[in-house]
Amino acid sequence: MRIRALVALVGLLLVAYAVDAVAASQVKSVRLWRAPDNTRLVFDLSGPVEHSLFTLQSPDRLVIDINGATLGTPLNLPIANTPITSVRSAQRTPTDLRVVIDLKKAVTPKSFSLAPNQQYGNRLVVDLFDNAADATPPPPEPTVATTPAVPVTPVQPAIKLAPVPNGKRDIIVAIDAGHGGEDPGASGSRGQHEKDITLQIARELQRQINGEKGFRAELTRTGDYFIPLRQRTEIARKKGADLFVSIHADAAPSSAAVGASVFALSERGATSETARWLADSENRSDLIGGAGAVSLDDKDKMLAGVLLDLSMTASLSSSLNVGQKVLSNIGRVTPLHKARVEQAGFMVLKSPDIPSILVETGFISNSGEAAKLQSSSHQQALARSITSGVRQFFQQNPPPGTYIAWLRDSGKLAQGPTEHVVRPGETLPMLAVRYNQSVATLRSANNLTTDELKIGQTLEIPATVLAAQQ
Numbered sequence: 227m228r229i230r231a232l233v234a235l236v237g238l239l240l241v242a243y244a245v246d247a248v249a250a251s252q253v254k255s256v257r258l259w260r261a262p263d264n265t266r267l268v269f270d271l272s273g274p275v276e277h278s279l280f281t282l283q284s285p286d287r288l289v290i291d292i293n294g295a296t297l298g299t300p301l302n303l304p305i306a307n308t309p310i311t312s313v314r315s316a317q318r319t320p321t322d323l324r325v326v327i328d329l330k331k332a333v334t335p336k337s338f339s340l341a342p343n344q345q346y347g348n349r350l351v352v353d354l355f356d357n358a359a360d361a362t363p364p365p366p367e368p369t370v371a372t373t374p375a376v377p378v379t380p381v382q383p384a385i386k387l388a389p390v391p392n393g394k395r396d397i398i399v400a401i402d403a404g405h406g407g408e409d410p411g412a413s414g415s416r417g418q419h420e421k422d423i424t425l426q427i428a429r430e431l432q433r434q435i436n437g438e439k440g441f442r443a444e445l446t447r448t449g450d451y452f453i454p455l456r457q458r459t460e461i462a463r464k465k466g467a468d469l470f471v472s473i474h475a476d477a478a479p480s481s482a483a484v485g486a487s488v489f490a491l492s493e494r495g496a497t498s499e500t501a502r503w504l505a506d507s508e509n510r511s512d513l514i515g516g517a518g519a520v521s522l523d524d525k526d527k528m529l530a531g532v533l534l535d536l537s538m539t540a541s542l543s544s545s546l547n548v549g550q551k552v553l554s555n556i557g558r559v560t561p562l563h564k565a566r567v568e569q570a571g572f573m574v575l576k577s578p579d580i581p582s583i584l585v586e587t588g589f590i591s592n593s594g595e596a597a598k599l600q601s602s603s604h605q606q607a608l609a610r611s612i613t614s615g616v617r618q619f620f621q622q623n624p625p626p627g628t629y630i631a632w633l634r635d636s637g638k639l640a641q642g643p644t645e646h647v648v649r650p651g652e653t654l655p656m657l658a659v660r661y662n663q664s665v666a667t668l669r670s671a672n673n674l675t676t677d678e679l680k681i682g683q684t685l686e687i688p689a690t691v692l693a694a695q696q
């Protein structure tokens with residue numbers, strides 16, 4: 227009883243202090259994202275709070291005490307497919323909020339506060355990591371300050387060296403949908419979010435690449451949740467990726483800016499002021515979703531760390547090569563913002579061992595382009611052009627042990643790809659015969675919805691597989 231009295235007294239003192247300092251804070255909204263191995267809750271706050279959390283069993287619960295706050299929003303959260311069965315709240319004191327999360331099974335919670343940045347105010351982030359034996363929590367994100375400047379191991383991921391039947395493994399393309407979860411990326415004037423557009427294009431790109439014999443596509447992100455930048459390249463590495471393609475949509479202060487760009491990592495920093503600006507705003511997403519140890523003030527240091535820590539000449543020349551091929555294909559379906567591959571210090575391109583490109587598919591800050599980026603026909607066209615560039619690159623540079631390398635080495639891959647400008651009287655079936663392709667292949671390589679050709683139209687003719695395709 228005396229302890230309780232003491233606690234009450236301390237509590238009163240805290241309340242008195244809190245009333246002065248932080249009692250004004252309100253939980254303005256609560257957002258929830260489900261990732262494959264964890265559930266993230268983000269409490270948006272009107273000011274700083276103190277918090278603590280603890281778990282209870284039988285039944286499993288997680289209790290989050292948010293001191294110096296009141297609840298200003300209903301707790302209607304999308305808890306389907308999460309370990310959460312319900313979320314309740316009560317005001318323990320007029321300024322101390324308790325949120326109880328009822329659980330189907332125990333989780334491992336982790337929490338941290340984030341200070342305001344350009345996009346958000348104060349936040350409290352609570353991650354509920356699944357306890358399943360096969361779901362291990364991802365390691366904490368290393369900050370630049372703690373990243374040792376070790377030479378990067380020249381990794382040929384073990385998965386690539388694993389026995390592959392007949393030495394004809396698929397070429398693996400990791401597709402990274404930019405942003406996600408509480409990091410929406412750029413926003414359009416009609417509320418379009420970059421994170422949604424990038425995921426839609428990434429899924430379409432995966433579908434198309436998986437339709438190419440000898441290729442397999444893997445997504446780093448499969449839903450609306452945040453993945454730190456370094457973890458995205460880690461996922462690609464674990465999947466044994468031969469190529470990393472990050473999909474984004476641009477924003478610029480001027481709403482007139484339009485067009486697509488392709489970036490590879492720079493060795494010495496950004497090649498233009500625009501690129502540098504972009505690099506900053508892309509890297510900043512780790513500050514939005516990360517564990518709070520990196521502040522905006524560190525951004526120059528972080529970029530410097532990125533730029534200094536490069537040992538990737540071979541990957542970079544491959545990145546520039548594949549980037550140029552992707553760029554020239556994209557230029558056939560949408561205006562280009564820059565006619566050549568730009569280079570900037572995007573952290574997501576930092577894999578020293580995997581050729582990596584970042585495709586800015588267009589400017590979401592331009593209302594016309596934002597509408598296009600949301601349309602499935604344009605998304606398909608963009609994905610088709612990226613697929614073509616990737617295919618062309620790997621037909622010329624197939625990694626050893628892949629089906630495409632086998633095709634080339636056994637003389638089954640003819641020269642190509644090439645382009646054909648349609649002349650009067652030519653039909654798709656006629657061209658299919660001339661180039662030893664099926665009509666369906668020509669149709670799909672050019673994203674044609676009808677077989678009608680226009681005089682002067684440029685068609686992409688994929689590299690020919692000379693062997694009978696049975």
Ligand SMILES: [Zn+2]
Binds near residue numbers: 405474475
């Ligand atoms: Zn982006």
